[in-house]
Amino acid sequence: MLTLYHWEPNANSGKPMLALAEKGVEYESRYLDLLNFDQHQPEYLRINPDGTIPALVHGDRVLTESTPMMEYIDEQFDGPALRPKDAASRWRMRWWMRFFDAYLAPSLSMIGWSVFVGPAVRQRDQKELAAAIERIPLPSRRVAWRKAVFNEFTADELEESRRRVMFGIDVLEAHLTAHPWIAGESYSLGDINGFNLGYALPLSQPQHCNDALTPRIMEWLRRIYERPAARQTWAKGRTQLASRIGMLERR
Amino acid sequence: MLELYHWEPNTYFLKPLIALEEKEVSFLSRWFDPTSFEQLEPGFPVDTESRLQLEREGPLLVHDGTRVSGSFFMLEYIAEAFPGTELYPGDAFRHYRARAWGQVLAAIGADVSILGCARHLRPLLEQQDRRRLQSQLGRIEPVERRAAWEALLDGRYDARALSAIAERLAFSLRRIEGTLTGSRWLAGPDYSVADIDAFALIAPLPALAPEVLNATATPRIVEFLARMRERPAVRRALAYTRSGRPQQAFVPGAEPSRWG
Missing domain, CATH: 1.20.1050.10 (Glutathione S-transferase Yfyf (Class Pi); Chain A, domain 2)
Structure with missing residues (x-):
């Protein structure tokens, strides 16, 4: 089970959205309205106590840093490689x-x-x-x-x-x-x-x-x-x- | 051919030294003194990324012509490019955790650098002839990198500012302490680049800010620092010191968040 909590496809929220789309990975999308402070509501704070978006929940794993999250998506899932091979x-x-x-x-x-x-x-x-x-x-x-x-x-x-x-x-x-x-x-x-x-x-x-x-x-x-x-x-x-x-x- | 341009084994400069010693890779040590602005001299390797220096002053790894700057990404490069001890163990989630710590530690490194510069570098700069110093600083590009040096002299880092920085550090250190309460290492059960990153950046804190890092407030971090010092690779890395006081060697580091 893969769930992404995100706002608009923009800045940090858009990074995992586009990476998942490039890999062809299906996910449950949970839209949070940043301007309505949805990310500071108790139900979301249970997912990410820091109240920042995006958050990716993969089974019992919770990922909240958007740039390392993209590397996780590339490494964890099949699909086209999104990182070059050479160091x-x-x-x-x-x-x-x-x-x-x-x-x-x-x-x-x-x-x-x-x-x-x-x-x-x-x-x-x-x-x-x-x-x-x-x-x-x-x-x-x-x-x-x-x-x-x-x-x-x-x-x-x-x-x-x-x-x-x-x-x-x-x-x-x-x-x-x-x-x-x-x-x-x-x-x-x-x-x-x-x-x-x-x-x-x-x-x-x-x-x-x-x-x-x-x-x-x-x-x-x-x-x-x-x-x-x-x-x-x-x-x-x-x-x-x-x-x-x-x-x-x-x- | 592998060359590491570095200074005293502290903060950013210490990271690649530990990683290369862990890998037992032979390299040419190219020592330079950033407080004498030797990194600005002709002949010092430079390219777009190393000139922009998001960490303001730091090490440079040159591997068969490839210039690698940015100390956390240098750790990742060393982990991926060389055989030997695994510095990025485990699965994708452990790798994520190491990188996520890298982000948290980047902010910690910025604050540690300011505390260290205010304590150790500022008095050295203040002893210098101001006109000569200004002329040297004037050569530093881009302007943000120069401004990081000038900020040490303009009175910005007064006691109140330094106390706010220490408070911010206490918040981040509590997170490290929490993780180390359940695990010997930061990214999972095994030693990784995250531990090298953390040790290099926070090892000076017991002396710089004992009120936030001490055996009562952060016992697990104190144990972690001791555990790191027992590693032969860390001992060899620290032995590169020329002053005998590496943890007093500071030059401007990454910029703290501009959002306050």
């Missing part, structure tokens, strides 16, 4: 996944939370929101939600995030000029990771990520978008967040 390419795949997770993602999500998540939840009753934040188990996530909900990002923090996103786009464009895929010669978990983070870059950063300035990134995103597994995964989206992927359609 050097695997190292490159993992290094770039850390670059996405630790460098680009926090900056992109800070911008995303300030313009999307924060305003979306800020409409609600303030007392109710404060209580919902207090229920968040991990102190670091509590701080993050408080900042997003109450718009506590400083101008300097947001400016630094914008600078890092621009720098990250340049670095990624250079990498994809030297290699067709993140790990080198073959499609891998590195591409799945990067796509989940970057599929909407042409929409959110149109002045920095476009056909004229970053043709390699654009081509890479479209190649992944055209994979049946990506189509299948993004069709599971319920909000405008996931539908942004349509802009990768070739015209």
